[in-house]
Amino acid sequence: MFNTTRLKVILSIFLVCLIQNSYQSDSIKEKHISAIVSAKWTETPFLLETGEFIFRNYPDVFWKFAKDVSTETNHFSSVDSFNNQTYFEELLKKAAEYISPMQFDLLKLSLSIRTFSPAIEMTRKLAEDALKLTNQDCFTFVDIHGQVTCNVEEILTLIESANMDKKPFTYQFDKHFDFKVKQKQLEQVSVVLYAQIGTQDFLKFHERIIELASKNSKYAIDYILRNNYLPSKDDSEKVALSGYGVELDIKSTEYKAKDDTKYLIESTQELAPLKAWQMQDLSIQAAQRIIDSEPTEALSLLEDLSQNYPIRARPLSKIQVRKDLRKSLKKISSTFESTLNLEPGSGGLYLNGLDMSLDTVDIFSLSSVLKKEAKLLESLSQTGLNVDQVKDLIYLDISSKATDYGVDLRDSSIQWLNDLEKDKKYSYWSRNVHDILRPTYPGMLRSIAKNFFNLVFVIDPAKDASKSLLKTAESFYVNDIPIRIGFVFVTNKNDDGNSDPSVALFRAHNYIKEKSNPIKALAFITDVYAKSPKGQDLTSDLVIKEFKRRFPKEKNLEDIFGPDSDYDEGRKLTMEYFNKIGLKSIPKVFINGFPLSDTEIEQDAFEESVITKIMHLTSEIQMPVYKGEINDRTNIMDWLMSKDVIMPRLNPRVLSQDREYLTINELSDKHKNYVKNLKYLTESDKNDMHLLTLWLVCDPDTERGRQLLYDAINYHESSKMSTKLAFILVKTTDDSTQNSDLIKKVIDYSVNNLNPRQAYKLIKQVIREKNFNDLKSGKKTLDQIEIKKVNEI
Structure with a gap:
């Protein structure tokens, strides 16, 4: 699914053709073709892959697992352990001691598709690169700010002499050791250990680093573990890749060149066309064949029928379908069509009700979703819910909470670079909307002269x-990518282009677009980028200098760049549109109105993000085309912008789907005990069931914290729901004055000794800004603000 500039994954493809040349008149033997897709790196240890899996799911458990498999008496300590069957089974048996049964099944899946093999090979390469810069030659070593040692006794010396200006770059996959006890606010030294768990060397370095971290009073240690292993010297032991398909196209002349004409004749006879009446029930007959098979063979049979359908069609056509199956399939088909929009002939994949797009799903994304669902199921189970209750919760339709919202792109302030439906450049492209249904290779875009995809x-x-974004936009246009491209140039309020580069560029762009065309106007901007210093914003002088070079006959530059420019048309409208759609920062990129994230528009990821987004949006367009909701006369832009999720303004307070959740089941025993003993304010003690539980976490010594307190109490007082409110008070300042804990004491007293109404009144009086300042400064005491009984605090 890669296009233009793409990350190239080099795969070694081995095709083993087992051709049987014997001919028998009574039967035709099948020609078997097997394909193995292998990586460029050699086998990675299953032990390290298992460790990666455990760390991603149970970070705390991983360190115990790593230590246990590295002990002297454990056979996993052998560096030369091969990935053989016996070793694999022993490893699974050991891993089962540390993870849940559900996670254990996912571990087996992960190991079978080698999910973490690339990550392990990457860290091995990092270890290799780290050693290249030194004279060291060892397997287990530490890298401390660029200094490397293979001697465990030298670690302390390197920590004490670490150059703080050379801290290492860290990655998301790095394993940071959690020391639990918070280290003092000291300068942090990063200690990167390259080792293989399951070895004595790892254990020796691991324990030494932990020992130094607990004793060191000068530095705080950030202990990072990265996998390293000794690769096999046998180049034939490559990692077999999963999740990749191999398509083999062989012409008939190539068969004939191998003198296998007989097989071609026989194959032609075997694949003789079926009559129309023989084909009408093939799918139902295939279903009947699978249902009638043994349960242990059903999946294998399904795979065989799917992959060899033309060959299996004739025998399938002879199967008698039972009436009850026809009736059942008819009912199911009707249900699928009404609830899931799945018409006969189409397919879908659903996991716990989640729609897994068949156009984009692969074994790795499926595995990732399985892990998330497993974590959710385990959390629900740990709350004490039974199986039926968990199922009821899983079946709840919460899809509406995952809605993406877009902004309306039908605005005159958008300067469109091209129009696929009107420009001569695309006149030779098909104008038939049904071409969106045409099969293509994964990642290829269909060249259709319709504005299906609009990039703004x-x-x-x-x-x-903005430089890399506009250069990519120009590249999309030059390479005939079927995307309509538009720009909203946001400028400053300054009216003088001689001093403001954004205003100068806006007016130069308008001038060239008017005198020539939008393409040359964009080319001018990218030419200015090419002559600007890397990593710096443009200057007005640079813009005007390039303009003079391009248009030497234009003498009156003041009419173009000055305060009373004739080429300022649309700038105020642009700013109005920018303010209307509710953006807080730029640059932003929208595709069909939906914003791409800041990560997606980064230089290295932008092009891939656009193609991936188009793949996703294509499936949303195909179904309406198939149903006839979109035809050749449909105004595509109006249809796209008429969706319920397209808004005139993107208000993050209203539309944001980002939520942070606290998973109670993952708290430590200490924190669980704290939560268990929280004191709540409730309107009534008669009802133990509360529909809503509120935890207010704040620092009452800050203005924001007091405002949160006030708002929470007001909400709780006015709420018609059955709610309970608890206060979790934290300290974010280093205030050590005499009255620094006064508010906390008042709240503690209120919760433990007063009824809710009295507590609310007391707390709200104390956190009023004037009262708070007077109490804090000592100008007044609690008695002086006329609050009864608070002198007992």
């Missing part, structure tokens, strides 16, 4: 962050 850049053209 909201940018300040003078900023460095």
